[in-house]
Amino acid sequence: MDNWIKLPGCQYITSTKCNFSSLKPNVYEKIKLRIRAEKGNNTSSWYEVDSFVPFLKAQVGPPEVHLEAEDKAIIINISPPGTKNSAMWDQEDFKYSLVIWKNSSSIEERAETVHARDKIYKLSPETIYCLKVKAELYLQMKVGVYSPVHCISTTVENKLLPPENIEISAKNHSYVLKWDYAYINVTFQVQRLHAYLKRDSENYSDKWESIPNCEDIKITQCVIPQKKSSKEIYFLRVRASDGNNTSLWSEEKKLDTEQQTIMLPPVINIKSSSDSMRIYVSDSEESEKRPVSQDYPPIYEIVFWKNTSNAERKMLEENADFTVPNLQPLTVYCVKARAHLMNGKWNKSSVFSEIVCEKTKPGHTSKVRLIAGICTALFAVAVVICAVKGLWRCINYVFFPSVKPSHVAEYFSEQPLKNLLLSTSEEQTERCFIIENTNMISAVEETNQIDEDNKKYNSQTSQDSGNYSNDDENNGSKTSEELLQQEIIWPEINSVYC
Amino acid sequence: MNFEIPEEIKEPQHFQKEHATSVISEMLWNIFCIFESNFSSTGWNETIVKDLLANLDWQMDRLEPFLKEKVKEKSFTLGNESILSLKNYYSRIKQYLKTKDYSRCAWTVVQLEILNNFVIINRLTNYPQN
Numbered sequence: 001m002d003n004w005i006k007l008p009g010c011q012y013i014t015s016t017k018c019n020f021s022s023l024k025p026n027v028y029e030k031i032k033l034r035i036r037a038e039k040g041n042n043t044s045s046w047y048e049v050d051s052f053v054p055f056l057k058a059q060v061g062p063p064e065v066h067l068e069a070e071d072k073a074i075i076i077n078i079s080p081p082g083t084k085n086s087a088m089w090d091q092e093d094f095k096y097s098l099v100i101w102k103n104s105s106s107i108e109e110r111a112e113t114v115h116a117r118d119k120i121y122k123l124s125p126e127t128i129y130c131l132k133v134k135a136e137l138y139l140q141m142k143v144g145v146y147s148p149v150h151c152i153s154t155t156v157e158n159k160l161l162p163p164e165n166i167e168i169s170a171k172n173h174s175y176v177l178k179w180d181y182a183y184i185n186v187t188f189q190v191q192r193l194h195a196y197l198k199r200d201s202e203n204y205s206d207k208w209e210s211i212p213n214c215e216d217i218k219i220t221q222c223v224i225p226q227k228k229s230s231k232e233i234y235f236l237r238v239r240a241s242d243g244n245n246t247s248l249w250s251e252e253k254k255l256d257t258e259q260q261t262i263m264l265p266p267v268i269n270i271k272s273s274s275d276s277m278r279i280y281v282s283d284s285e286e287s288e289k290r291p292v293s294q295d296y297p298p299i300y301e302i303v304f305w306k307n308t309s310n311a312e313r314k315m316l317e318e319n320a321d322f323t324v325p326n327l328q329p330l331t332v333y334c335v336k337a338r339a340h341l342m343n344g345k346w347n348k349s350s351v352f353s354e355i356v357c358e359k360t361k362p363g364h365t366s367k368v369r370l371i372a373g374i375c376t377a378l379f380a381v382a383v384v385i386c387a388v389k390g391l392w393r394c395i396n397y398v399f400f401p402s403v404k405p406s407h408v409a410e411y412f413s414e415q416p417l418k419n420l421l422l423s424t425s426e427e428q429t430e431r432c433f434i435i436e437n438t439n440m441i442s443a444v445e446e447t448n449q450i451d452e453d454n455k456k457y458n459s460q461t462s463q464d465s466g467n468y469s470n471d472d473e474n475n476g477s478k479t480s481e482e483l484l485q486q487e488i489i490w491p492e493i494n495s496v497y498c
Numbered sequence: 499m500n501f502e503i504p505e506e507i508k509e510p511q512h513f514q515k516e517h518a519t520s521v522i523s524e525m526l527w528n529i530f531c532i533f534e535s536n537f538s539s540t541g542w543n544e545t546i547v548k549d550l551l552a553n554l555d556w557q558m559d560r561l562e563p564f565l566k567e568k569v570k571e572k573s574f575t576l577g578n579e580s581i582l583s584l585k586n587y588y589s590r591i592k593q594y595l596k597t598k599d600y601s602r603c604a605w606t607v608v609q610l611e612i613l614n615n616f617v618i619i620n621r622l623t624n625y626p627q628n
Contacts, residue, residue: 195552196555233559
């Protein structure tokens with residue numbers, strides 16, 4: 001049964017629009033609306049609107065924009081669309097993009113993605129700029145309406161220029177920030193901001209931190225210590241001061257610690273056969289201790305060439321273990337490799353590894369020839385020995401006729417040997433069980449050395465071992481599922497309450 | 499306190515890779531928002547909470563290129579049921595904290611709930627994708 005309720009703000013209205021925000025519905029659940037017209041005592045029938053989810057239907061409105069001008073930059077302050085505490089966009093991660101142009105020439109346009117509080121740099125002083133901003137929700141594929149155009153004039157150029165060309169590099173276990181400054185007799189101040197503070201629209205202007213040993217410094221560089229974990233993102237800024245005047249803050253430089261880590265070259269291992277080489281590429285020991293990125297496996301660029309020629313073969317491999325086919329036997333080939341990391345935000349590469357050269361094994365045909373040659377040689381030697389023996393006997397027979405049979409001694413020596421062999425084999429058959437599980441051990445202990453019984457137990461235990469391995473598989477998968485289930489500790493309804 | 503997390507979130511095998519990415523993104527953002535609110539009643543070390551926020555921000559920063567790509571490809575299904583249920587779920591958590599005046603007891607309940615959220619995010623991340 002439907003429980004229709006009257007929509008506040010939409011009762012007995014004369015226009016064809018009404019605002020029912022005061023209802024504060026759950027915007028993520030489907031609602032149904034129905035409308036009818038009334039004139040005096042007459043009412044039309046209800047027209048039912050197809051049920052819809054307000055959040056999905058809603059369009060993103062224009063954001064509110066406040067501007068503040070510097071000499072070569074404009075500070076923008078964007079408030080998210082909708083009213084404060086609006087039910088619709090209460091918990092949305094808006095992304096803002098703006099378009100800016102010089103008022104004098106509306107042709108020149110520059111588009112940028114900005115945070116809610118941000119700065120637009122590289123502007124000219126004493127110029128009127130105009131801009132408009134829109135908000136977007138990537139996940140919902142919602143693009144909002146542009147705000148009205150706002151214009152502002154940049155100020156006169158400041159006496160003291162801010163530092164320029166800020167660069168970051170990694171050194172040992174810290175980061176080095178370097179910048180350019182045209183004048184001497186100034187001191188510098190460096191500050192940093194955790195990047196997460198820019199994620200929402202809260203005011204972070206008082207959250208900038210000074211960097212120890214980089215306040216009032218005279219050199220154009222600052223060493224920033226590195227935390228053990230490599231998952232940090234900061235914004236850095238510098239300004240100059242000559243005692244009387246202070247410059248404006250420089251452009252903010254983003255420091256992403258993962259981007260700065262140096263990629264070490266990989267290590268190559270080769271296993272060669274006669275017509276191919278199996279190449280294993282792995283990270284060096286140091287990389288394993290401190291992996292550059294645990295989330296993205298690197299892609300390896302392999303350069304492969306014959307030692308005697310200059311012709312290089314370049315390959316890109318995702319697998320760290322691959323084979324190069326169609327090679328010539330007994331030839332030296334060389335390999336070098338480097339790793340590339342592409343995570344959608346930046347690309348990073350290591351230097352090339354050391355060159356590793358290896359010779360392929362002798363070919364199949366040459367092996368055959370070798371074996372054939374050896375066989376022939378052995379055969380020839382055997383033939384020669386036989387021929388010589390035969391000749392010697394002939395000579396003996398002709399010139400030295402007395403014969404002593406030596407085969408009697410041979411016979412006597414053979415028999416005890418055969419007895420030995422027989423007895424040991426009997427004992428050996430009793431001990432030839434492969435013990436796989438405890439069942440088998442107990443079975444072996446019980447029996448005496450009777451062949452027939454042993455045969456029976458042999459077949460039994462082989463069956464057992466077969467069954468046991470199946471059980472192992474089932475048990476294995478069960479326990480991993482159980483583990484997954486055990487990880488979640490859902491609080492019981494009555495256990496925790498306030 | 500049962501906040502009624504959407505059932506389908508607990509089972510990663512139902513999700514395709516792109517879908518899982520947007521679910522994880524939504525969860526990370528909402529957890530970020532929750533820990534930005536007033537936790538002074540708990541006596542938690544501020545630095546530790548800041549580290550958590552920084553980490554969440556880092557994860558979301560890494561996911562962004564994938565989301566932008568999906569928006570370009572328009573391979574999202576509009577009106578994603580799971581995302582809506584998730585938003586509802588986090589709405590309930592935030593409302594709970596508000597009505598309990600961000601008390602220490604309320605934060606303890608929410609802390610336990612978020613811990614389980616991380617187990618789920620871990621599952622979604624690690625489950626072998628098609």
